[in-house]
Amino acid sequence: MTTAAPVKTQYEAVIGLETHCQLKTDTKIFCNCSTEFGTPPNTNVCPICMGMPGVLPVLNQRVLEYAVKAGLALNCQIAPYSKFDRKQYFYPDLPKNYQISQYDLPIAEHGWLEVDVEDKDGTLVRKRIGITRLHMEEDAGKLVHGGSDRLSGSTHSLVDYNRTGVPLVEIVSEPDMRSGQEAAEYAQELRRILRYLGVSDGNMQEGSLRCDVNISVRPVGQEEFGTKVEIKNMNSFNAIERAINYEIERQIEAIESGERILQETRLWEEGSQRTISMRIKEGSSDYRYFPEPDLGPIEVTAEQLEEWRSQLPELPAKKRERYQSELGLSAYDARVLTDDRAIAEYFEAATAAKANPKLAANWIMGDISAYLNEKRLSITEIPLQPETLAELVELIESNTISNKIGKDILPELLVNGGSAKKLVESKGLTQISDTGALEAAIDAVIAANPDELAKYRGGKTKLLGFFVGQVMKQTGGRADPKLTNQLLTQKLNG
Amino acid sequence: MIDREQVQKVAHLARLNLTSEEETQFTGQLSDILEYFEQLSELDTSEVAPTTRAIDMSNVSRPDQLQPCEDREIILESAPDRDGEFFKVPKIVNAE
Ligand SMILES: [Zn+2]
Numbered sequence: 069m070t071t072a073a074p075v076k077t078q079y080e081a082v083i084g085l086e087t088h089c090q091l092k093t094d095t096k097i098f099c100n101c102s103t104e105f106g107t108p109p110n111t112n113v114c115p116i117c118m119g120m121p122g123v124l125p126v127l128n129q130r131v132l133e134y135a136v137k138a139g140l141a142l143n144c145q146i147a148p149y150s151k152f153d154r155k156q157y158f159y160p161d162l163p164k165n166y167q168i169s170q171y172d173l174p175i176a177e178h179g180w181l182e183v184d185v186e187d188k189d190g191t192l193v194r195k196r197i198g199i200t201r202l203h204m205e206e207d208a209g210k211l212v213h214g215g216s217d218r219l220s221g222s223t224h225s226l227v228d229y230n231r232t233g234v235p236l237v238e239i240v241s242e243p244d245m246r247s248g249q250e251a252a253e254y255a256q257e258l259r260r261i262l263r264y265l266g267v268s269d270g271n272m273q274e275g276s277l278r279c280d281v282n283i284s285v286r287p288v289g290q291e292e293f294g295t296k297v298e299i300k301n302m303n304s305f306n307a308i309e310r311a312i313n314y315e316i317e318r319q320i321e322a323i324e325s326g327e328r329i330l331q332e333t334r335l336w337e338e339g340s341q342r343t344i345s346m347r348i349k350e351g352s353s354d355y356r357y358f359p360e361p362d363l364g365p366i367e368v369t370a371e372q373l374e375e376w377r378s379q380l381p382e383l384p385a386k387k388r389e390r391y392q393s394e395l396g397l398s399a400y401d402a403r404v405l406t407d408d409r410a411i412a413e414y415f416e417a418a419t420a421a422k423a424n425p426k427l428a429a430n431w432i433m434g435d436i437s438a439y440l441n442e443k444r445l446s447i448t449e450i451p452l453q454p455e456t457l458a459e460l461v462e463l464i465e466s467n468t469i470s471n472k473i474g475k476d477i478l479p480e481l482l483v484n485g486g487s488a489k490k491l492v493e494s495k496g497l498t499q500i501s502d503t504g505a506l507e508a509a510i511d512a513v514i515a516a517n518p519d520e521l522a523k524y525r526g527g528k529t530k531l532l533g534f535f536v537g538q539v540m541k542q543t544g545g546r547a548d549p550k551l552t553n554q555l556l557t558q559k560l561n562g
Numbered sequence: 563m564i565d566r567e568q569v570q571k572v573a574h575l576a577r578l579n580l581t582s583e584e585e586t587q588f589t590g591q592l593s594d595i596l597e598y599f600e601q602l603s604e605l606d607t608s609e610v611a612p613t614t615r616a617i618d619m620s621n622v623s624r625p626d627q628l629q630p631c632e633d634r635e636i637i638l639e640s641a642p643d644r645d646g647e648f649f650k651v652p653k654i655v656n657a658e
Contacts, residue, residue, distance in 0.1 A: 093626050100629035109647045110638060114631030130626035151614055158577055160651040212648060226648035354575055359614035367620045 078288040079323075081316045083245035083281060087258060088236050089268045090207065090276035091134045097206050097235035098125030098168065098363075105274055109212070109228040117206075117233035119164030125362050127152075131235040132175070134267035135204045136368060136376050138237055139176025141261050141383055142199050149367055150175045152204075152360040160227055161208040169238075171357040174203035175366070181261065182385055183253040184399075192399065197254050198242030207234040237267075243282065243293070248312035252305045255279050260384045264409045272303050279308055284329070285319045294319070295329040299343055301336045311336040315343050387412055395425040404433050411437075414447045414454050421458035428461050435475065439482050451485025452478075459488040468492065469499050472545055501548040503555065506539075509547065510555055513538040524560050532556065563593035563600075 096103055099116035116123045139146050153171035179199035184192040209229040239258065245251045259270040259277055270277040279302060284294035299315055302308045314336075319329055334343040382390075384406045391402035406412045411432065418428040432447075436457075440447060460481065463469045469477075469492055477491055492498060500506055513535060514521055524531040535556050539547050569589045573580045580588065631637075643650040 094628050095626050100624075100627065100631075102628055102630060110649065111634060111647075112630070113634065113637055115633070115637070118637055127623040128626050129623045132623065156575070160649075224643075224645075224650050224653050226645055227651055228648060354571075356575065361615070364617075364622045365614065365620045 077324075079285045079316075079320050080246055080288050081283055081285050081312070081319075082243045082293055083247075083251050083283045083312060084243035085239075085241045085245070085251060085254060086280045086282070087239045087241075087255065088207075088278045088280075089138075089239065089258075089262055089270065091131055091235040091237060092266065092268050093128055093130045093134070093235055095128055096233035097128050097131050097204070098233060101233065103234045105276075107230060109226075110230060112230045113232070117163070118229060125168065127363060127366070128235065131204055132366060132368075133376060134235075134265070135175050135202065135237050136373070137265050137380060138239075138262060138267055139179065139202050140373075140377055141265055141380060142176070142179040142181055142202065142239070142258075144176035144179030144199060144202060146176050146368055146373055147173055149173065149365060151365040152363045153357045154360050155205075155355045155357055157355060159208070160225060161211055161232075163209065163229055163232055167206060167208065168360055168363070169205035169357075170203035174201045175368075176202040181254070181257055183250065183257050184403075185247075185250050185253055195244075195250065197244045197250075200240040200242050202237055202239045205236050205238055207231050207236050248309035248316070251281060251312055252309040255308055256305050257384070260407065264381055264383055272305075275303075281308065281312060281315075283312060283315050283319075285316060285323065294323075295331050297329065297331065298333045299336055300333060303338075307336060307338060310341065311343060314341065318343065381409065384409075384412075391425075395419065397425060397429055401426075401429050401433065405429055408447075410447050417454035418457045418461070421455040423454075423458035423461040424465055427465065428457060431457060431461065431478075435478055436482070439479075450482055452482045453485060456481055456485065456488050463488060463492060467499055467501055467548060469497055470545070470547075470549060472549075473497050473499070476545070497544075497546060499548050500543055500546050501551055503551070506543075506547060506551060506555055507559075509539055509542045510535075510552070510559055513542055514559060521560065532560065535560065563596045564589060 090103075093103055095101060096112075096117055099114050101112045101114050101117055104112065116125055136146055150170065150173045152168050154166040155169045155171070156166045158165055177200070179202070180196050181199065182194055182196050184194055187193045209227055209232040212226040212228050241254065245254060255277075262268040262277075263270050268276060272278070281299045281302070282296050283299065284296045286292070286294040297315065297319070299311050302311050315334070322329055330345075333346045335346055336343050387406040388399075388402045391397045391405060392399060397405070405415050415425075415428060415432055418432075419425050436447070436450075436452070439445075440450070460474055460478070464471055464474045473492070477488070477495070477497065480491065481488060500509075517535070517538065520531050520534060524535075532553075536549070536552055539552050539556065540549075566585055566589050569580070569585055569592065573585075573588075638644050638647065638649070641649045
């Protein structure tokens with residue numbers, strides 16, 4: 069008797085992200101303290117951010133502006149009337165025992181962004197991911213380390229409140245993602261948009277961008293969600309992807325073996341590449357939100373909204389689209405060039421100076437990026453101006469210099485800037501494309517190498533490369549390679 | 563108005579340890595307070611839009627201008643405990 073193998077249940081993951089992003093302001097959200105990262109402990113503190121009795125927090129205008137711009141860039145509806153609320157919880161990184169946040173009237177809601185994800189066949193598929201809401205809030209301080217008492221173990225923690233009151237936006241996505249890759253793409257696009265806007269530097273290592281993941285699994289076809297688990301502590305996009313993939317496997321295994329998934333918070337452990345439970349007691353988080361009595365409501369007028377909207381830069385998705393449709397770049401090139409706004413603007417300045425887009429793209433993504441990485445420089449910090457790159461590209465395109473000479477003079481242009489044309493002229497590097505001049509050089513080379521000529525004519529045609537090399541040497545690399553090849557072949561065979 | 567269980571929950575959220583006598587006392591007192599406020603329900607507010615405040619003002623804000631606080635030492639000194647330039651707090655066992 070044969071038994072049919074049981075049909076294996078297919079599962080799918082349901083993933084949403086909560087992203088906390090520090091806004092790049094000079095001062096904190098409700099007081100005039102500095103937001104600078106890495107200053108000595110408790111130097112950027114004042115009675116307001118320390119929550120002393122009787123102080124009055126006042127909203128930083130730039131925080132509102134940045135939050136609204138982020139909301140607009142994420143296709144959100146901006147609330148015409150918004151307010152702050154107190155979120156109560158007890159943790160020593162919070163000097164007031166409450167965090168000023170936004171609860172039921174966030175500044176922005178109902179947005180989306182789009183990402184391109186690879187499907188099973190490796191083709192890119194566009195996917196829209198909903199943004200539930202974006203709200204403003206203050207960051208908490210930092211527990212530095214537990215002091216240890218040799219007799220009784222650690223007895224206390226030390227707190228640095230410099231980060232307390234640094235402005236954040238929290239961006240909550242819809243549970244629209246289905247894989248670690250989608251979540252990582254979403255987080256990267258979100259970071260890119262915020263950086264384009266100039267509202268955040270999105271540095272995950274320094275903690276100015278922090279992603280928490282909500283994830284559950286369910287059998288494919290099931291309507292209702294499985295039990296949701298929160299994962300924290302990922303400090304790279306790659307870690308987000310790996311933590312999610314680990315958690316999907318863990319949850320499926322648990323369900324298959326009849327275990328119950330606990331609604332809990334788990335921490336991603338980079339060292340062991342797994343998630344571990346934080347064991348938070350149930351029923352402890354009841355934040356008892358209520359309207360913040362110290363801060364008035366916010367009303368964004370239609371005029372203000374339009375002014376901020378008009379200041380938005382062209383966003384990465386739009387640039388990617390345009391680079392392909394208008395400039396004929398590949399999807400890959402468009403993606404690489406638009407990853408960083410400064411690079412994209414450099415590229416655009418070069419094409420505005422009439423550089424061939426594809427050639428300019430190659431130079432930027434190749435030799436120039438390699439130099440920037442090596443020297444740890446930003447593209448705005450090098451003397452090589454985009455107009456000079458356009459000149460260089462033009463010199464090569466018009467056959468005035470060879471690509472090889474272009475590469476040779478690039479280091480000097482990167483360091484000293486100036487005109488590519490003048491440099492080529494002053495160094496006498498103009499390509500020799502004159503038949504007469506080239507023939508003279510070729511004749512001299514052939515005359516100087518009779519043995520090789522004999523071998524070549526005897527059938528060892530691979531020696532063509534040797535002769536090309538000799539002509540290049542003779543002309544200081546300035547011989548037009550195509551023409552040299554053509555003339556040499558004629559003469560050698562002649 | 564409010565029962566003992568609610569008082570226990572609120573006490574837990576506020577990290578207060580109440581004795582059984584205190585629970586009884588506060589259950590009564592809190593109910594009295596809430597009942598007092600309940601008098602406001604006599605008013606017909608069906609035509610009044612909800613508000614979170616009594617004073618009509620909005621958009622109170624300040625420019626993003628740095629003005630460091632000079633009183634660091636006073637702030638550190640006013641904490642119950644410090645360790646050099648850090649505030650010192652009891653060890654946290656978990657995020658409860
Ligand atoms: Zn402050």
